[in-house]
Amino acid sequence: MEQLAFCPSRESHCMSAIRHALSIKREDDFAKWYQEVISAADMAEESGVRGCMVIKPWGFGIWERMQRLLDDRIKAAGVQNAYFPLFIPLANFEREAAHVEGFAKEMAVVTHHRLIADGDGGLIPDPEAKLEEPLVVRPTSETIIGDAMSRWVQSWRDLPLKLNQWANVVRWEMRTRMFLRTSEFLWQEGHTAHADEAEARVETMRALEMYRAFAEEDAAIPVIAGEKPENERFPGARETWSIEAMMQDGKALQAGTSHYLGTSFAEAANIRYQNREGGQELCHTVSWGMSTRMVGGLIMTHGDDDGLRVPPALAPFQIVILPMLRGKPEDAALLDYCEGLHAGLAGQSALGEPLRVLLDTRPGKAAGKRWDWVRKGAPIILEVGSRDMENGVVSMLRRDALWNAETGKPAFQNPARETAIDTISSILSDMQSGLFAEARERRDANITREIDNMEGLAEFFGEDRRYPGWAEVQWSKPTGEGLKAVEEQLKALKLTFRNVPMNTPPADGTCIFTGAPAVERIYVARAY
């Protein structure tokens, strides 16, 4: 049983009176709760193929919103979208040694191009149709995009070259979890080539800042941006930077990364340009990515005991109108009233975009449908019955303030229809910032900066408080064997380094691992 880092206490004093929409509470079994949210919110399901999932419309709709908002940010940075092949020639992949080493263990390989009958009613790969050179299914595209870049970059005038692709990738994971670690996942990968190191580093940091802004402003997920230590770097990278988010069980989730690759990938793929003086120079390359893992982060950041709560910026539908139809002639007038509401809302905008409103007229009881939308996490539900119509009001339910603590019942408000139309935009804005503030408060309450020795660390992450959050500690940043020894110390406590946060005060103490003078501060946590 995992202990929560922080339990919202808003409804705790009357918990018994509230009948939650899920059967499992976060505090009782966080892993099981996570799975129940995914199925109860109808986001995804198992596919029968190991580590692969079917993303259903509501889950994919959230991903599409993420794509849209991040894509806007990517394009605003002058990056162009393109698409590169799923299959990568093995030889192409072999060129960067550290990169190969990092991915070889989890690669899917295509070896045949035809099937034949096995004589027993089944099909087998045709031995006659073996590929001369096997193709690997991309686990990431540095190599194949580098190959293209080597052709596209000739002169300093071609630089910088900034590309991005939205694609699926495959990594043969040993242990999978829906959205968080699947064998196949969806992501975007940005790949840029630059004339020099300084410009490449600027791009590395630009992408990192873009992810921070996306996570915090669009997904309402507070993150810590920083540099990964040597042992957590992307295979082949000179530097790896990440944004790290704290989940409601206190574990860390890496939610986006940006890598300064130096010239090693340019060397491997021969990405060179002629400089102003006529000499040949290697490009400095950068890559950065964010994936469907972010959807998992969204669930574990904003979900509650009634299901998912989708921040308005990411909600496929921000407002769901539920007419309380009775299968009687009066329904026509009620529908008319709801269509007026729908039309009024459709003319509004929130968070810089037109409102996304659904008038849900599917057959079925309004009350039953209400709980479906609560579990899915639609930000605002507007139930409209005949009495609402007579009074010119609507019954409004905010997903971020679902319960009336006094009564233990859903906290309906009853604004006039026109008032609802006029104020809903600001309610959505409030909800967006409110979800972020709630998550940030929870995270900040579960970070400690007080630990200055290993005993303290062991105690902080002790068994009686299994997931207490993160510790920011000072360390001497050893490398090679020294770093390996520190990793062993962490492993014994089931901990990992997360990142070295930006903009923190300089180190002024001793390294909790080695006792040597510390050179920087680094986050330590359990992680997904």
Add this chain to the structure above:
RNA sequence: CGGGGAGUGGCGCAGCCUGGUAGCGCAUCUGUUUUGGGAACAGAGGGUCGCAGGUUCGAAUCCUGUCUCCCCGACCA
């Protein structure tokens, strides 16, 4: 990939030890009565018990293999 657990209608489970061709709750459908709210009652539909072999007169149940999922570990941009 190692250790443990599990796969039975859409979801959650019982049955398995002690083989005799499947049951419960929720959901769904129909009808009636209700109706400001997660309705009640009655009836109905839906499962070759993950898959493949084997033992047996007979397998959800016993045996073998295999696939998938969950937990712990190893691994993991």
